[in-house]
Amino acid sequence: MVLIYKRIKAHHQWHREAAAALEQQRSARDGVISAQRAGPQSAGAAGAGSAASVGGPEPYARAGWAGAFAGAGPDGQAAKVISRAPAQVVEEGVSRTAVIEVRGLRKSYGSVEAVAGIDLEVYAGEVFAFLGPNGAGKTTTVEILEGFRQRTAGDVSVLGADPAKAGRGWRARIGVVLQEAEPEAELTAGECLSMYAGYYARPRPVAETLELVGLSNHRATRCGRMSGGQRRRLDVALALIGDPELIFLDEPTTGFDPAARQSAWGVIAGLRDLGKTIFLTTHYMEEAEELADRIAVLAAGRIVAQGTPATLGGRDTEASVISFTLPPGVPVTDLPPAVADRVTRTAGGHLEAEATSPGPLLAELGSWAEAHHLDLPDLQVHRHTLEDVYLQLTRESR
Ligand code: ATP
Numbered sequence: 001m002v003l004i005y006k007r008i009k010a011h012h013q014w015h016r017e018a019a020a021a022l023e024q025q026r027s028a029r030d031g032v033i034s035a036q037r038a039g040p041q042s043a044g045a046a047g048a049g050s051a052a053s054v055g056g057p058e059p060y061a062r063a064g065w066a067g068a069f070a071g072a073g074p075d076g077q078a079a080k081v082i083s084r085a086p087a088q089v090v091e092e093g094v095s096r097t098a099v100i101e102v103r104g105l106r107k108s109y110g111s112v113e114a115v116a117g118i119d120l121e122v123y124a125g126e127v128f129a130f131l132g133p134n135g136a137g138k139t140t141t142v143e144i145l146e147g148f149r150q151r152t153a154g155d156v157s158v159l160g161a162d163p164a165k166a167g168r169g170w171r172a173r174i175g176v177v178l179q180e181a182e183p184e185a186e187l188t189a190g191e192c193l194s195m196y197a198g199y200y201a202r203p204r205p206v207a208e209t210l211e212l213v214g215l216s217n218h219r220a221t222r223c224g225r226m227s228g229g230q231r232r233r234l235d236v237a238l239a240l241i242g243d244p245e246l247i248f249l250d251e252p253t254t255g256f257d258p259a260a261r262q263s264a265w266g267v268i269a270g271l272r273d274l275g276k277t278i279f280l281t282t283h284y285m286e287e288a289e290e291l292a293d294r295i296a297v298l299a300a301g302r303i304v305a306q307g308t309p310a311t312l313g314g315r316d317t318e319a320s321v322i323s324f325t326l327p328p329g330v331p332v333t334d335l336p337p338a339v340a341d342r343v344t345r346t347a348g349g350h351l352e353a354e355a356t357s358p359g360p361l362l363a364e365l366g367s368w369a370e371a372h373h374l375d376l377p378d379l380q381v382h383r384h385t386l387e388d389v390y391l392q393l394t395r396e397s398r
Pocket of ligand 1: 132139
């Protein structure tokens with residue numbers, strides 16, 4: 001529902017607020033394409049020329065064009081860049097630079113309080129995952145951090161500036177991959193990237209950017225002919241072409257097959273290795289576990305937990321779970337009493353026992369199985385998965 005709403009919203013804004021600017025963008029694009037067809041050197045010159053003339057509106061960018069991030073502020077005017085050095089935060093004796101600082105952030109849409117007072121920091125060079133159920137307020141928060149939405153209350157600093165007031169220079173330091181992007185169907189991947197490279201003072205080379213996202217072999221493929229996964233990679237490439245310091249990835253692997261997702265994770269990990277800061281929203285817990293240095297969980301507009309994937313929600317200190325299946329015909333009552341008293345049966349027919357210190361229970365179970373010449377081939381000891389913790393944390397908001 002929210003997804004459908006977003007699609008309508010993007011189109012609505014795009015048509016209503018950005019029609020005039022779209023024309024301007026199209027003229028710039030046509031200039032770039034003609035120049036590209038005339039040869040690579042003139043394409044570069046046309047790109048650079050269009051950078052000076054384009055004041056890209058944010059609804060256009062929200063409809064999927066990273067290039068417009070080199071454009072003007074929310075009101076369509078080139079806003080003043082606020083220059084304040086990002087804060088240095090000392091935690092546990094380690095000094096870290098806070099790239100994003102949020103204090104008491106609130107956003108209401110009429111009577112709906114989408115963001116109800118959140119505090120967070122994101123540090124330079126980390127992957128920060130922002131998790132939460134549908135409608136929790138993630139996109140609203142991200143749009144405020146990107147400078148696309150005005151907040152109702154609170155203090156926000158992103159790369160040392162207030163996103164509501166920051167301008168062209170600040171936008172060029174940020175890359176965005178939206179939930180739904182619509183690259184121009186008739187352009188090739190290379191043309192598309194060249195066009196947007198022209199909006200930035202120091203773009204990343206097109207060939208290097210294509211390579212980074214695994215699209216080197218698709219430079220000449222028209223965007224309209226790309227598979228969903230390839231288009232998503234192109235979205236990432238568009239966000240990277242300006243060589244941003246901070247990248248917002250809004251559900252970047254939704255709709256990917258497992259192989260494409262693995263490869264996208266490789267790309268994202270590679271960006272962190274390049275020293276980029278990444279703000280990631282995702283509904284895939286394994287994605288957060290694989291990529292995130294830190295996680296915040298949002299539910300009904302409030303942050304209900306923050307931590308590393310290993311510590312979120314006290315995951316590192318909670319009881320372990322021993323799980324196994326008994327061989328056919330062996331009843332639970334045959335187990336040694338210390339085990340039988342603690343086991344519960346799961347919906348899948350496994351037996352589970354929780355223990356803060358699982359060693360003695362495991363030893364008892366092992367000795368019993370050996371004494372009775374029984375095998376327990378699916379015996380496992382594990383802590384709750386990130387998904388278990390997440391579901392528990394967000395249960396009350398549903
Ligand atoms: P999802 O995971 O589905 O993308 P989300 O966490 O990004 O959800 P938001 O899109 O930020 O959630 O929405 C938070 C709440 O604000 C929801 O109740 C949504 O219906 C409402 N909302 C979002 N944008 C608007 C808007 N422009 N006008 C009115 N209500 C809105």
